[in-house]
Amino acid sequence: xxxxxxxxxxxxxxxxxxxxxxxxxxxxxxxxxxxxxxxxxxxxxxxxxxxxxxxxxxxxxxxxxxxxxxxxxxxxxxxxxxxxxxxxxxxxxxxxxxxxxxxxxxxxxxxxxxxxxxxxxxxxxxxxxxxxxxxxxxxxxxxxxxxxxxxxxxxxxxxxxxxxxxxxxxxxxxxxxxxxxxxxxxxxxxxxxxxxxxxxxxxxxxxxxxxxxxxxxxxxxxxxxxxxxxxxxxxxxxxxxxxxxxxxxxxxxxxxxxxxxxxxxxxxxxxxxxxxxxxxxxxxxxxxxxxxxxxxxxxxxxxxxxxxxxxxxxxxxxxxxxxxxxxxxxxxxxxxxxxxxxxxxxxxxxxxxxxxxxxxxxxxxxxxxxxxxxxxxxxxxxxxxxxxxxxxxxxxxxxxxxxxxxxxxxxxxxxxxxxxxxxxxxxxxxxxxxxxxxxxxxxxxxxxxxxxxxxxxxxxxxxxxxxxxxxxxxxxxxxxxxxxxxxxxxxxxxxxxxxxxxxxxxxxxxxxxxxxxxxxxxxxxxxxxxxxxxxxxxxxxxxxxxxxxxxxxxxxxxxxxxxxxxxxxxxxxxxxxxxxxxxxxxxxxxxxxxxxxx
Amino acid sequence: xxxxxxxxxxxxxxxxxxxxxxxxxxxxxxxxxxxxxxxxxxxxxxxxxxxxxxxxxxxxxxxxxxxxxxxxxxxxxxxxxxxxxxxxxxxxxxxxxxxxxxxxxxxxxxxxxxxxxxxxxxxxxxxxxxxxxxxxxxxxxxxxxxxxxxxxxxxxxxxxxxxxxxxxxxxxxxxxxxxxxxxxxxxxxxxxxxxxxxxxxxxxxxxxxxxxxxxxxxxxxxxxxxxxxxxxxxxxxxxxxxxxxxxxxxxxxxxxxxxxxxxxxxxxxxxxxxxxxxxxxxxxxx
Numbered sequence: 001x002x003x004x005x006x007x008x009x010x011x012x013x014x015x016x017x018x019x020x021x022x023x024x025x026x027x028x029x030x031x032x033x034x035x036x037x038x039x040x041x042x043x044x045x046x047x048x049x050x051x052x053x054x055x056x057x058x059x060x061x062x063x064x065x066x067x068x069x070x071x072x073x074x075x076x077x078x079x080x081x082x083x084x085x086x087x088x089x090x091x092x093x094x095x096x097x098x099x100x101x102x103x104x105x106x107x108x109x110x111x112x113x114x115x116x117x118x119x120x121x122x123x124x125x126x127x128x129x130x131x132x133x134x135x136x137x138x139x140x141x142x143x144x145x146x147x148x149x150x151x152x153x154x155x156x157x158x159x160x161x162x163x164x165x166x167x168x169x170x171x172x173x174x175x176x177x178x179x180x181x182x183x184x185x186x187x188x189x190x191x192x193x194x195x196x197x198x199x200x201x202x203x204x205x206x207x208x209x210x211x212x213x214x215x216x217x218x219x220x221x222x223x224x225x226x227x228x229x230x231x232x233x234x235x236x237x238x239x240x241x242x243x244x245x246x247x248x249x250x251x252x253x254x255x256x257x258x259x260x261x262x263x264x265x266x267x268x269x270x271x272x273x274x275x276x277x278x279x280x281x282x283x284x285x286x287x288x289x290x291x292x293x294x295x296x297x298x299x300x301x302x303x304x305x306x307x308x309x310x311x312x313x314x315x316x317x318x319x320x321x322x323x324x325x326x327x328x329x330x331x332x333x334x335x336x337x338x339x340x341x342x343x344x345x346x347x348x349x350x351x352x353x354x355x356x357x358x359x360x361x362x363x364x365x366x367x368x369x370x371x372x373x374x375x376x377x378x379x380x381x382x383x384x385x386x387x388x389x390x391x392x393x394x395x396x397x398x399x400x401x402x403x404x405x406x407x408x409x410x411x412x413x414x415x416x417x418x419x420x421x422x423x424x425x426x427x428x429x430x431x432x433x434x435x436x437x438x439x440x441x442x443x444x445x446x447x448x449x450x451x452x453x454x455x456x457x458x459x460x461x462x463x464x465x466x467x468x469x470x471x472x473x474x475x476x477x478x479x480x481x482x483x484x485x486x487x488x489x490x491x492x493x494x495x496x497x498x499x500x501x502x503x504x505x506x507x508x509x510x511x512x513x514x515x516x517x518x519x520x521x522x523x524x525x526x527x528x529x530x531x532x533x534x535x536x537x538x539x540x541x542x543x544x545x546x547x548x549x550x551x552x553x554x555x556x557x558x559x560x561x562x563x564x565x566x567x568x569x570x571x572x573x574x575x576x577x578x579x580x581x582x583x584x585x586x587x588x589x590x591x592x593x594x595x596x597x598x
Numbered sequence: 599x600x601x602x603x604x605x606x607x608x609x610x611x612x613x614x615x616x617x618x619x620x621x622x623x624x625x626x627x628x629x630x631x632x633x634x635x636x637x638x639x640x641x642x643x644x645x646x647x648x649x650x651x652x653x654x655x656x657x658x659x660x661x662x663x664x665x666x667x668x669x670x671x672x673x674x675x676x677x678x679x680x681x682x683x684x685x686x687x688x689x690x691x692x693x694x695x696x697x698x699x700x701x702x703x704x705x706x707x708x709x710x711x712x713x714x715x716x717x718x719x720x721x722x723x724x725x726x727x728x729x730x731x732x733x734x735x736x737x738x739x740x741x742x743x744x745x746x747x748x749x750x751x752x753x754x755x756x757x758x759x760x761x762x763x764x765x766x767x768x769x770x771x772x773x774x775x776x777x778x779x780x781x782x783x784x785x786x787x788x789x790x791x792x793x794x795x796x797x798x799x800x801x802x803x804x805x806x807x808x809x810x811x812x813x814x815x816x817x818x819x820x821x822x823x824x825x826x827x828x829x830x831x832x833x834x835x836x837x838x839x840x841x842x843x844x845x846x847x848x849x850x851x852x853x854x855x856x857x858x859x860x861x862x863x864x865x866x867x868x869x870x871x872x873x874x875x876x877x878x879x880x881x882x883x884x
Contacts, residue, residue: 399866
């Protein structure tokens with residue numbers, strides 16, 4: 001290629017250093033466990049949950065290997081500032097999708113590679129509301145969690161600083177709180193949402209909460225507002241566990257085995273798991289022994305792996321004596337509402353995620369359905385926008401070319417509606433197999449009456465907001481966002497798969513930790529809650545120590561919170577401004593271990 | 599919202615220059631080559647005259663994302679430049695299928711307003727995806743695999759053409775071709791019912807359109823056409839609000855136009871449905 005001067009582009013050095021953003025490098029040689037060597041923990045899937053788990057366990061001194069089916073990205077080399085070129089970030093292996101309202105996968109909700117879905121999430125990080133943990137008690141639908149918001153709250157505080165989250169000083173919904181880093185400036189879409197909400201008297205916040213740095217954070221620069229968040233943040237401003245937790249894990253002796261597809265979890269004769277079988281990057285089948293296996297492969301691959309691991313004594317799949325594995329799968333209604341404005345918007349600038357309202361989050365009996373929804377900014381780039389116009393306007397041919405020429409006049413809001421858990425929305429195994437010869441997942445998904453009412457009401461409201469913002473034409477595309485459930489937690493082994501720490505009811509040394517264990521999903525983006533839950537599970541595992549492989553006498557005893565396990569650059573910074581007194585653990589400087597920045 | 603300071607933009611032509619004039623300036627030989635199918639050209643709505651093919655349709659004359667490539671990172675520049683200079687060869691479709699598929703693409707994503715040097719390759723991109731069997735990570739249970747779906751779709755399109763218009767699709771007039779395609783868009787195909795029993799009509803339409811959109815709007819010339827800023831790392835953006843262009847971007851200069859009068863794709867109608875629900879969108883947003 002012709003040499004041309006590069007203004008500000010960062011060339012990767014040729015010394016083999018691994019680049020995570022323009023400034024961060026992994027130079028420590030990574031520990032490699034010898035073949036046949038048993039480790040303490042195997043974590044299957046180094047995504048939102050797996051990345052946090054591997055980091056915590058390594059820092060606490062355990063011998064841990066994180067497996068990921070995809071690559072260990074070098075972000076300078078592998079990621080591009082381009083929609084079509086980001087194909088490899090997604091889980092593109094075959095899945096079969098059906099039901100009355102079939103879900104789309106791949107780029108829509110499934111990551112592959114170290115960092116997992118957190119590589120391509122837009123980065124909205126609202127907390128769940130206290131009511132989300134008590135949906136059955138409060139509304140008589142869905143399910144309760146075996147823990148409350150207050151059990152998770154200290155971990156929300158902690159992860160918001162580790163990520164770190166930028167957002168408004170006053171977040172008024174759920175458990176009101178503030179954010180450690182200041183909000184981002186408004187883009188054109190956020191401007192429309194703020195205007196529309198304000199005109200209708202709806203409270204709205206701007207500039208977050210998002211997992212995007214608004215100020216430089218250690219070796220991560222702040223956001224440059226280029227708008228390619230869901231194509232992987234080359235800037236290193238948007239958090240993925242790849243850049244926030246995995247480097248620290250490696251520094252503390254964790255091994256990441258990338259491009260290794262775990263094909264089954266192996267059972268010993270004593271009713272405990274002995275490790276995993278996997279395909280290495282060359283396609284060879286290998287085995288890794290471990291004292292404990294944690295599956296963090298998300299709502300499709302976690303149930304699939306449990307079902308594909310069926311063996312004598314576990315004919316219905318592992319941890320599935322309840323028959324619940326794969327059931328109560330959820331997605332959030334993620335309709336995109338598009339409005340055309342007379343003046344240009346240029347919605348490709350600024351992070352897609354940067355303003356939202358949760359004013360309609362809680363149940364309002366007057367609306368005629370349980371639970372609620374959020375309205376958020378999104379920022380589709382041209383290919384995504386073209387596909388939206390294909391659905392929302394039925395555009396094709398010259399009509400498509402014409403509306404695409406108006407791309408800069410459109411703004412897009414993301415509706416985010418809570419769909420309840422239903423047993424018939426599920427993951428099963430299809431007869432077809434993938435490139436490894438493993439049976440692929442078959443997903444069945446259908447909306448129920450409450451879901452349909454909620455979507456109809458909420459989409460109308462969102463369109464009202466778009467009109468109130470001044471849009472002259474408003475259309476919408478039905479869609480689903482995020483995955484949740486498929487192996488839910490609960491106290492009763494007959495109706496759930498794991499306890500609140502992710503331990504499977506059936507097998508004492510097999511844990512699940514990811515979005516699949518959520519009993520309900522609220523209408524908050526799940527990423528923050530997945531990471532917070534992983535930090536809580538890690539504290540439990542670490543507190544149990546050697547005893548973790550045995551069935552405990554008592555479950556749900558909260559472990560001490562380890563404030564000394566954060567990655568460098570977190571401790572003592574960005575103290576959250578907590579407004580409500582709550583019932584949970586008070587966090588003050590006294591509770592913090594200062595000076596763990598090694 | 600409309601508080602906009604006047605700005606000097608060195609790239610864009612003076613504001614009083616209409617887009618139509620600038621197009622003519624770009625192509626001084628306004629007389630169309632005799633081989634150009636005049637009837638396929640979009641129309642200038644003020645004059646009623648066809649719009650001459652040009653290197654860059656759209657409202658952003660002079661805007662070039664490729665001109666900014668020095669500000670892109672190396673990995674991105676490689677990917678985008680390869681897309682422009684080195685489109686993949688045809689390897690999946692047979693020559694007959696390729697001819698038919700090209701005719702379909704020419705109507706579902708027409709480029710008659712682009713001159714021959716600036717047509718964006720779509721067929722090659724779809725062929726390459728199918729040749730490598732790159733899928734989007736799932737398949738609807740009422741759909742065959744993508745390769746088979748595209749082949750079946752072409753057969754169905756040609757069957758409808760022959761049955762309704764008495765000729766192969768490639769030999770139909772553009773307006774007849776539009777009607778065949780619109781019947782699939784509306785999920786009311788008038789023939790090939792055996793194929794539509796094996797393959798959901800609405801999902802096939804979406805598959806076809808998505809593939810065309812992915813080909814066209816991945817190309818930097820399409821970004822220039824719609825005023826999208828293109829790759830933006832490591833420079834980023836500085837003017838976030840009010841739709842302000844960056845100094846290297848161009849102010850919009852609109853002109854009123856439509857596709858040729860006969861075209862069925864000028865109007866917007868919802869995609870037809872056989873199930874009562876529209877297939878949900880498939881792109882990640884939030």
